[in-house]
Amino acid sequence: MAELFIGADTEKTVVSAYPLKTRTGRARRTRTGTVTELLPVTPSGRSREVRVAFLARLSLPLVLVSTLMFAAGLPSWLLAGIILVTVGLAGWDDRRRAQRTTFAIPRDSGARVLRTPEERAAYGRAVAVARRIRQTWPALPGMIDPEVADGTLTHALDDLATLLVRRQEIRALRTGLLGVRMADVPADSPAALALAEQRERTEQLWLDSAGQANRILRSIDETAQAGETFVRELRIGATARQAEHVLARLTAGAPPAESAPELASRTTVVLDAYRELAAAASLVP
Structure with missing residues (x-):
């Protein structure tokens, strides 16, 4: 997978291997690695x-x-x-x-279009988490190959888009089958038995697609959490080392602990002697 272009408007989310175009309105492009997101620009509102x-x-x-x-x-x-x-x-x-931004649907057969709110929300969350993953890479030099990691992450988003398109089709089929009323049909009729069989097959596909989608989403989440946790550990370690250097400098340059008590003792002795002299002077006729 070379590149991935993602555009989301109020009606749909479009995922394609080729650059997307707007049908109306404007979009702002944001590129991170091999993924380019097209974000709708707020309309001017001019009548x-x-x-x-x-x-x-x-x-x-x-x-x-x-x-x-x-x-x-x-x-x-x-x-x-x-x-x-x-x-x-x-x-x-x-x-x-x-105008309000709407994206044109590409003509290539590989373009995926998500229209259901559930699938769009799941994919939007995956794209946001993938963005977090890429933000951790600059802090991990020498630990990962950014080119390989970027290709793997983009491929995961591409697979997820394909899976969610399939899942929204299963959702529509499942809703249609569940909406069929069988109140006046005998339970042992061939039509009722065929419908029950199709419902069972659809339900199994529904569960399988949910498991596959959740596996990809969970993997992306775990990758983001692992990277962010490691980056935080690096920052904490750097802070601890900096504090160690500062403490070493402060400890080496600290004044002797006896100076202040010695000063207080000498001051007390001088003041006592002064009081004695003042008292003796007052006794002289």
Whole structure:
């Protein structure tokens, strides 16, 4: 698996080995390793009336400049073309910024589209955990091969997307079979027996797909926790070593412990002697 492109809008999550395109709105690309995430950009919220007014204000200076250029000898068809292209591009971009982001479904057969909330949430969580795993790699130089680890992690996300697409199809089939009413059908009829058999097979597929998906999710979680724990241990060890150096310096430069008691003792002796002299002086007639 070379690369993986992931885009999620309000309707679906698209996973493909090829770059994704937006059907409406805009998206911001974030690349980590061989995984590129496309994150929707918040719409500008500008209404159609506001956009039309903006184009009208833009057209006025263009017409003025074109008039001056026409007077200078430029052909009118060229100036009209420049105005139309400029206004058209500005209007297209303004309209695109105001739209909600939706991703186009790739035409390649290998693209996976997740539409059910449960599968989308599971895959989104896996992508977020994979991002955490990649963030630990710079702190582990020489311990892992980033290229190999990145390929393995991307392959796991690719396998999970394929599995979740299959699981959402099983979910739809399972819901349809469970929704069939058999109140008026004899339990021993061929149709009822066939339906029961298909329900049993579907339920087994449902459980198997859950186990496979959970195994991948659990492995990704454990990898993230192991990496983050080790990074924390490295930081704690570095803090302990730094504290050891500071304590060694402070201990080596510490003043003798007897200095303060000796100073206090001498001060007391001097003050006592001064008091005795003062008392003797007061007794002299």
